[in-house]
Amino acid sequence: MEDTGYFEAALVGAPNPLSIGIAAVFIALIIGTLAAFILPRLQKGKWTDLGPRMYSWWVIVGIIVAALYLGKMPFIILFGLISFLALKEYLSLAPTRKEDRPIILLAYSAIIVAYWAIAIDEYPFFLTLVPVYLFLGLALAMAWIGRTEGYLATVGIIYWGVVVCVTNVGYVALLMQVPPMELPLQSPTGLVFFLLVITEVNDVAQYVWGKSFGKNKITPNVSPNKTWEGAIGGFVTTFLIIWFLGPVFTPLKGLPLALLGVLLPIAGFGGDITMSAIKRDLGVKDTSNALPGHGGILDRIDSLTFTAPIYFHFLAYFALDKF
Amino acid sequence: MLRYLRRILLAVLVRPMARLLIGMHCQGLEHLPKFGPAIIAANHNSHIDTLVLLCLFPTKTLDILRPVAAADHFLANPLSSWFSRNIVGIIPLKRKPVFGEDILAEAKDALDEGQILIVFPEGTRGDPEEMAPFKAGIARLADHCPKAPIIPVYIHGAGRALPKGEMFVPMNVSAYVGExxxxxxxxxxxxxxxxxxxxxxxxxxxxxxxx
Structure with missing residues (x-):
């Protein structure tokens, strides 16, 4: 009951940083929603996707905040579900062969294995079972099926999806297993909240800086809308948030925190353009239209698949005794 | 009674499961008819095609939705027959008729009663993700009821999630509805x-x- 006790305390005591943070997110949503009503009227034809985009944001934030308040297991199950939806989206787009249908089923088993390891708090299982042993199993099972033409490419394609959608997303759920006494807020909830907020703020800040001052394209072949001005503006914004709020939500401080402030926004950018490169390769604009205004699940979590492992390993190396 | 069982099964079981397992990200839903007579004409690669089309419609329209399906396949045993007739709501179609018999009689009656037919003009599921030549039944139905709009639907990915004679693997399936x-x-x-x-x-x- 450790993970819920914190919230009971929060309800009776003074406002804590997490409640203030969640309130701030909802205020940002309200401002965005008002903008979605006003802006399309001021500039006809522009801002048309802001309405559906904000609607999807309400759904996403609502579900995540509800899971955070429900506690550890509901949150782990929610992220297992997100991994499933992301992997399904990826496998529905990526080139596969008719013979590989059983292999695709085997790839889905990575979700059960990885989230089981998280749920029973076996970090070594999480690190090895999927990235090492399922990798070998997939390659072996595919060799067993016996079609050698396109074998290496398809093993690689399926493994890429498993690591990105299951292992990397799994790090977010794994944060819930950080012992409360190692954290400033006495609960891993703040740790998860902070990762999700800085990852999304980084995306939004890059977008806003780029829209306002963007001139020089940074990756013209992969993602033509990205500019140096947007990227640097976003990096600086995210650095400042990490630097000033990091000590409130995480046990990091000093040089490690500064280093995270530099690396995490770059990682988020990296996740974004990596997914863009994949979409270009496959000839699609969005990974699906599961989230109106955003595109697919993968379009929304692309940055997170890069920021989650970095954030976790920074904490593990510099601050946590357990990992 | 059965009518409500059918509605409940679709709304609380089939539709949520479909969203979870096959995504069902659809486009052009505004073109779907709200009342009959009308004919939905879609490509056919998989048994889930019928479920996909049933899930596109609002629950209350379900009462007048009738998939036209092969009698030899779906009425093969009593359980499948009961389920296909009462829950899926099929109009069975004999693929090998007795001489002189109008195999489309029941489907024509349904159109006359203002129902919405689901028809797969290819007549069979065929090879995964490939379209076979259309059979003439759709034209005969349209000729019988010329005022009925025929709404084209393309179902994407069903032949990959559940091909003929193979096991189901969760992959996204989407439907594109046209004018x-x-x-x-x-x-x-x-x-x-x-x-x-x-x-x-x-x-x-x-x-x-x-x-």
Missing amino acids: PVFWHENRSLFMEELKGAILTLKAQAPPMHWD
């Missing part, structure tokens, strides 16, 4: 027009890398 086509006297022109409409919808779907 209605109407019957006109020239049968071959009508068939071309309908097939063209479905192929146009197919061009909207993301490319499928699967061989």
